[in-house]
Amino acid sequence: MRGVSTRGTTAIKGASAALSGLVAGYTALAVAELVAVAVRPEAGPVTAVGGAMIDRTPSAVKDWAIRQFGTNDKLVLQLGILAALALFALAMGLLALRHRRVATVGVLVFGVVGALAATGRPDSTSVLDAVPSLIGALAGAAVLYFLSGLVRSSSAPQDGGGADEESTDTSGQGLGRRRFVLATAGVAAFSTGAGFAARRLNATTAADAEASRAAVRLPAPASPAPELPRGVQVKVPGTVPFTTPNRDFYRVDTALTVPRLDADRWRLRLHGKGVDAPVTLDFADLLRRDLIERDITMTCVSNEVGGPYVSSARWLGVPLRALLEEAGVRPPSRGGPADQLVARSVDGMTIGTPVETVMDGRDAMLAVGMNGEPLPFDHGFPVRMLVPGLYGYVSACKWIQDIELTTFDDYDAYWVKRDWAREAPIKTQSRIDTPKPFARPNAGTVVVAGVAWAQHKGIDRVEIRVDDGPWQDTRLATEGPLDTWRQWSWDWPATPGSHTLQVRATDRTGYTQTDKRTRTIPDGASGWHSVVVNVT
Numbered sequence: 001m002r003g004v005s006t007r008g009t010t011a012i013k014g015a016s017a018a019l020s021g022l023v024a025g026y027t028a029l030a031v032a033e034l035v036a037v038a039v040r041p042e043a044g045p046v047t048a049v050g051g052a053m054i055d056r057t058p059s060a061v062k063d064w065a066i067r068q069f070g071t072n073d074k075l076v077l078q079l080g081i082l083a084a085l086a087l088f089a090l091a092m093g094l095l096a097l098r099h100r101r102v103a104t105v106g107v108l109v110f111g112v113v114g115a116l117a118a119t120g121r122p123d124s125t126s127v128l129d130a131v132p133s134l135i136g137a138l139a140g141a142a143v144l145y146f147l148s149g150l151v152r153s154s155s156a157p158q159d160g161g162g163a164d165e166e167s168t169d170t171s172g173q174g175l176g177r178r179r180f181v182l183a184t185a186g187v188a189a190f191s192t193g194a195g196f197a198a199r200r201l202n203a204t205t206a207a208d209a210e211a212s213r214a215a216v217r218l219p220a221p222a223s224p225a226p227e228l229p230r231g232v233q234v235k236v237p238g239t240v241p242f243t244t245p246n247r248d249f250y251r252v253d254t255a256l257t258v259p260r261l262d263a264d265r266w267r268l269r270l271h272g273k274g275v276d277a278p279v280t281l282d283f284a285d286l287l288r289r290d291l292i293e294r295d296i297t298m299t300c301v302s303n304e305v306g307g308p309y310v311s312s313a314r315w316l317g318v319p320l321r322a323l324l325e326e327a328g329v330r331p332p333s334r335g336g337p338a339d340q341l342v343a344r345s346v347d348g349m350t351i352g353t354p355v356e357t358v359m360d361g362r363d364a365m366l367a368v369g370m371n372g373e374p375l376p377f378d379h380g381f382p383v384r385m386l387v388p389g390l391y392g393y394v395s396a397c398k399w400i401q402d403i404e405l406t407t408f409d410d411y412d413a414y415w416v417k418r419d420w421a422r423e424a425p426i427k428t429q430s431r432i433d434t435p436k437p438f439a440r441p442n443a444g445t446v447v448v449a450g451v452a453w454a455q456h457k458g459i460d461r462v463e464i465r466v467d468d469g470p471w472q473d474t475r476l477a478t479e480g481p482l483d484t485w486r487q488w489s490w491d492w493p494a495t496p497g498s499h500t501l502q503v504r505a506t507d508r509t510g511y512t513q514t515d516k517r518t519r520t521i522p523d524g525a526s527g528w529h530s531v532v533v534n535v536t
Contacts, residue, residue: 013151014094016180020147021093023187024107024140025085030195032114032136037201042257042347043129045111045136048118050077050256051348055121058418060521074256089140096148103148104141111137122348122414143187150180209260213381216263216374218316222290225314231478234487236449238434242480242487243295244311246371251378252300252309252392254414255347259399263374263382268366272405273338276328283382286368289318294363294388297453297485299426301391302520306431306529310453312484315386316369321359323366329405331359338405340422342413343385343397351397352413353387354423355405362388362456363483366400388483389456391424391524421523428454428513430462430488430505430529437531446494446535448474453485454507461506462488466499474503494535502530 029045036044042051054077057065065073088110096103114133118124233242263283271278293316300309330336333356341353358364364387367375375381380398387395393415408422416422430452435441452459458479463471477487492501504513517527 012177013097016151016177017093017097017148018090019093019184020096020144020151020180021089021091021103022086023147023184023191024093024144025089027143027187027191027194028107028111028136028140029085030136030191030198031139032132033198034194034201035135036132037198037205039128039131041202041205042121042123043118043132045114045118045133046078046081047256048121048129048133049114050074050081051121051254052117053077053081054254054256078256092144093148096144097152100145100148100152104145107141107144108137111140122350123346124348147180147184147187150183206260209262209377209381212262212264213374213377216368216382218369218374219287219291221293221316223292225293225295225481228295228480229478232480232487234449234477234489236434236447236489238436239449239487239489240433240451242312242484243371244313246313246373246376246379249311249313249370249379250298250300250309252302253347253398254349255399258377259346260377261346261382261399266382266401268383268401268403270323270327270403272342272403273407274329274336274405279327283368286318286366286383290322291316291368292319292363292365293369294365294483295481296363296386296388296483297455298386298392298396299429299453299455299524301393301420301424301524303429303525304520305429305517305525305527306531307525310429310431310451310485313371315365315367317365317367317386320364320366320385320387321361324355324359324405329355329359331356338407340406340408340411342404342406342411343400344402344404345397345399346401347399349397350413351385351394352408352411352416352422353385353390353395357390358387364388364395389426391426393420394422394424419522424523426453426455427524427526428452428457428459428505428507428511429526430503430513432464432501432503432529432531435501435531435533437533439531439533440536441494441533443494443496443535446492447489448492448501449487449489450503450529451485451487452503452505454505454511455483455485458482458508459486459505460508460510461512462486462503463506464490464492464501464503466492466501468500468502471504494533496535498532498534500530500532502528504528 033044069076092103092106111133115130118129118133119127266283268281295314297312303309332339339355341355341358343351367384367386370379375384383400385397385400431450433450452462462474464474465471474488474490479486506512513528514526515528518525
């Protein structure tokens, strides 16, 4: 019976040690997040470590994550970080049974890792970003040292002997375990309170930003977008709206925490080669300028053939070319010294855009509105940049705060450092939206429909074929603005059996999509979109 009791005691001791590690990790995280409120929320360890992981993840892996998880890729990463932290905390708790000081130092080292990640992020501007992780680690280490001491003492043999030795030991252990349970509960309650306070304070900051956005009154554009012509929308079930609602507009970026900025405190600095004198603008300055309103379709370079990362909206903003010309900037073709415009976001993202493209007459802008309302936070409130005809990673800086004129030889932006091309015009593409893959339509006339895009060039023709048969022209919807996608449809006399549908587009330059499939890296995917359907 004593052997059974010993095994039971050992199991309880191990479980208590593991629990002490988890509680210590929980404390470290909660305290760090609370301190981060005073420093800045982005300095919290989960956000900082997650951002560092994103920065150091190979492009191919990032691309895979976007394909697999879509806009949930950041949630998956955060859950992975929390799971890793939990496993580390468990390991430190078990280690503390035999090597209490070593385990405590291990927690401190983990805090140093978080501090280095926070100060090493592109958006870090102060060593104070290290403070949340360091203070959190100190709190976690103190908790682990204290609780592991209780675990060790609760399992230590008590003085005594004779016939009452076993009962005396059991009584002493029981008292020690009660102390451990009470202490653990108290620490957990404190940590929960700290975490709750951090969330409430962050919610207050977010509420201020929400109020700032709600107070924005967008002025009427000096150059409004023309009314969309009748017939731009194909009226076929399963097709996407010509104008994408804000809630459905794709989102691909590296921000683990969406910046929530107060428009009244936002500033934009314009400086660099060819700028007569550095310029600083606030949000009110932009709204006082002559604004343009345009329908523009945007595409992410991570969009696979037939993928969902393409959307269209009506944007309101300040013409970027006019702003640059007022600052003295000239494109290289007119003798300007800068051939690259580097836009910087508040989250540290850098995006490089050819100056020549920005100033060639297209509707490049600093957008303040999207589909009739201020930009949503997910899409860059209060101000973002966009340049029609270029993939987002070389044109569409959200939460922009800085524009520097420089050269491609002098500076590589974020994605260029990660093996993506430095110049990336959007490739002509087309997509079948209906029928969906593996659909089972009835034999007879089946309407096939979808979209095609060649921003800043225009779509001239869309063709479809069945089972490697001859290409056939589809019906093109009415053409909208040059920088938007174009919808199409085709009546298919479907016969029973399994069939493969393929689509290709030809743009206004005469270029027809190639059937050669390429990866999204380094400058966007190419190839024909196809779907397999089973006609019954």
